[in-house]
Amino acid sequence: MDPVTDVFTSDCPGREVLDHITGRWGLLIVAALKDGPLRFSQLRDRIGGVSEKMLAQTLRVLHRDGLIERNVEHSRPPKVCYELTPLGSELIGPLCELVQWIARRTPDIVAAQRRHDQSGSHTATGSHT
Amino acid sequence: MDPVTDVFTSDCPGREVLDHITGRWGLLIVAALKDGPLRFSQLRDRIGGVSEKMLAQTLRVLHRDGLIERNVEHSRPPKVCYELTPLGSELIGPLCELVQWIARRTPDIVAAQRRHDQSGSHTATGSHT
Numbered sequence: 277m278d279p280v281t282d283v284f285t286s287d288c289p290g291r292e293v294l295d296h297i298t299g300r301w302g303l304l305i306v307a308a309l310k311d312g313p314l315r316f317s318q319l320r321d322r323i324g325g326v327s328e329k330m331l332a333q334t335l336r337v338l339h340r341d342g343l344i345e346r347n348v349e350h351s352r353p354p355k356v357c358y359e360l361t362p363l364g365s366e367l368i369g370p371l372c373e374l375v376q377w378i379a380r381r382t383p384d385i386v387a388a389q390r391r392h393d394q395s396g397s398h399t400a401t402g403s404h405t
Numbered sequence: 406m407d408p409v410t411d412v413f414t415s416d417c418p419g420r421e422v423l424d425h426i427t428g429r430w431g432l433l434i435v436a437a438l439k440d441g442p443l444r445f446s447q448l449r450d451r452i453g454g455v456s457e458k459m460l461a462q463t464l465r466v467l468h469r470d471g472l473i474e475r476n477v478e479h480s481r482p483p484k485v486c487y488e489l490t491p492l493g494s495e496l497i498g499p500l501c502e503l504v505q506w507i508a509r510r511t512p513d514i515v516a517a518q519r520r521h522d523q524s525g526s527h528t529a530t531g532s533h534t
Contacts, residue, residue, distance in 0.1 A: 367506065378422050388470055
């Protein structure tokens, strides 16, 4: 099997997994957990702009995928901790490489956006045939 | 600067770039162009499930970001080709590593989803405090 074909096909399970992992919150949750377990409130504070609803929803999806574990600490009140499973930990390498590339190259991309907007070339890209 | 901090902050340009690149269609367009230029119709056929509207819109965003070039062939009728810029080509490595991991691990993730659904543990993940 061509490993790339798998995600290019709209009805294959790989496409669904791609969406879970590369969705904005999925990716940031995995990256946030790379150094160890975090509580819900710590995740919420670490990931700027995420709502509690979206965070809870994305954690449920990643838990169902077997990428994160959900551990209840027997304290009063009980606390829930999230951490990467061994499967989820395998994602740290590729995801952090991507995140670091973006951090490194964002100035070049912002410069390209400015050049594009100043050149007025956005008015000429309507046709694609 | 911690390179990861950049995308964890909701109002920084890196977060916008992250969305462009890891959005479902952005990622698949970059992966589809890894072997060379393609026309609009070829991209549409390669990427299962993408609408012409979403494809055109995502191509415009990636073009503005300086990640893809748009070349008009002087044929009759004129044809438009899309290809990765040198900046966009730098993404092939990290993105393909991620896509290949997903293709390789999708069976494990699907198995985890089945175990989760059969165990009924999805009913117990409502609380996150």
